[in-house]
Amino acid sequence: MRLDDLPGELILWILIVSELLIFAAGITxxxxxxxxxxxxxxxxxxxxxxxxxxxxxxxxxTSGLFAARAERAAARGAxxxxxxGLMLAGLGGLVFLALKLFExxxxxxxxxxxxxxxxxxxxxxxxGFHAAHVLAGVAVLALVAIRARAEAVQAxxxxxxxxxxxxxLILPPLYLMR
Amino acid sequence: MDALTRTWLxxxxxxxxxxxxxxxxxxxxxxxxxxxAAAKAxxxxxxxxxxxxxxxxxxxxxxxxxxxxxxxxxxxxxxxR
Numbered sequence: 001m002r003l004d005d006l007p008g009e010l011i012l013w014i015l016i017v018s019e020l021l022i023f024a025a026g027i028t029x030x031x032x033x034x035x036x037x038x039x040x041x042x043x044x045x046x047x048x049x050x051x052x053x054x055x056x057x058x059x060x061x062t063s064g065l066f067a068a069r070a071e072r073a074a075a076r077g078a079x080x081x082x083x084x085g086l087m088l089a090g091l092g093g094l095v096f097l098a099l100k101l102f103e104x105x106x107x108x109x110x111x112x113x114x115x116x117x118x119x120x121x122x123x124x125x126x127x128g129f130h131a132a133h134v135l136a137g138v139a140v141l142a143l144v145a146i147r148a149r150a151e152a153v154q155a156x157x158x159x160x161x162x163x164x165x166x167x168x169l170i171l172p173p174l175y176l177m178r
Numbered sequence: 179m180d181a182l183t184r185t186w187l188x189x190x191x192x193x194x195x196x197x198x199x200x201x202x203x204x205x206x207x208x209x210x211x212x213x214x215a216a217a218k219a220x221x222x223x224x225x226x227x228x229x230x231x232x233x234x235x236x237x238x239x240x241x242x243x244x245x246x247x248x249x250x251x252x253x254x255x256x257x258x259r
Contacts, residue, residue, distance in 0.1 A: 001234030054197040178203030
């Protein structure tokens with residue numbers, strides 16, 4: 001196992017691990033707090049719409065496929081195909097954000113705010129911070145699409161897969177573990 | 179079928195399984211959704227981030243991740259007592 005074996009730039013792996021650690025810390029603290037108020041956390045969690053989160057997971061993993069295809073196309077010099085893949089991946093990101101905004105509006109209409117219950121403080125912080133990464137990811141994908149150089153497209157795709165990875169890890173404690 | 183499409187299909191299947199478990203609480207459901215999350219993470223790291231092709235690195239990333247998920251399950255179990 002050598003550092004040289006890692007695909008892509010080492011700095012991106014440092015970023016990926018750092019981001020995972022930040023989200024892991026948030027999720028861990030939330031679950032520890034749940035031990036003191038399981039009924040309250042359970043009731044708060046039951047107010048969320050898991051169907052929208054599930055739909056967003058399908059959207060995000062599919063956009064990950066387009067990002068991976070773009071990376072492969074850029075590596076063989078097929079810039080047009082790479083740009084198409086990046087555009088579709090970015091579009092997936094925008095659909096994700098639209099669904100997330102819709103979910104936030106629904107939550108708000110149901111009277112759910114950050115201070116309604118400690119669960120919702122973590123819910124808004126974790127999903128909001130993740131959504132900010134999705135927005136940044138869409139911008140990164142658009143930027144690397146301009147010249148569609150292989151290294152840049154690989155970096156953009158790696159960032160995008162990190163966003164995907166974080167989402168599949170925050171999903172169970174927020175929506176599924178009742 | 180190419181490797182990327184296979185990875186995507188695995189992720190879709192795992193996500194479908196997770197969605198099917200939504201709304202049913204309990205210790206073993208919690209274990210199942212965390213196991214599915216670990217499998218999704220492995221698919222993304224190995225298939226999309228290409229760690230399958232980097233000897234030792236997929237295991238090096240998955241080991242702490244699985245230990246952390248086990249820890250989460252333990253804390254979750256405490257909240258169900």
